[in-house]
Amino acid sequence: FQITAGDDMHLSMKITNTGSARWINENINDLGVVKIGSHLYDAKNKLLDINFSRHYFTKPVEPGEVVDTIITINFRDAGVYKLSIDLVSEGIIWFENIGSKPQLITVTVQPK
Secondary structure (H helix, E strand, O other): OEEEOOOEEEEEEEEEOOOOOOEOOOOOOOOOOEEEEEEEEEOOOOEEEEEEEEEEOOOOEOOOOEEEEEEEEEOOOOEEEEEEEEEEEOOOEEHHHHOOOOEEEEEEEEOO
């Protein structure tokens, strides 16, 4: 992907709940709410921000359900980045820690 610093990048995603648990999308304390999240790395794989972005599902996701969604991410600074997109159960665990394979995207951000 190639964008200009400060511009929004829109990523179309298809996500399937392959587990046996319902993914909640809201609760009073956010604990256990499943979101799409991302980690940001530089071009040399140095972690820059473990909590770069979070994106809510619009409704709970049932086991076996497929969700089509678009997330929007903004890069303020020019450079070459690696964006690792995964799911996170807030306050509990990133899905990559229990076997999920994050989607890795290289993004070149041009100066304005």
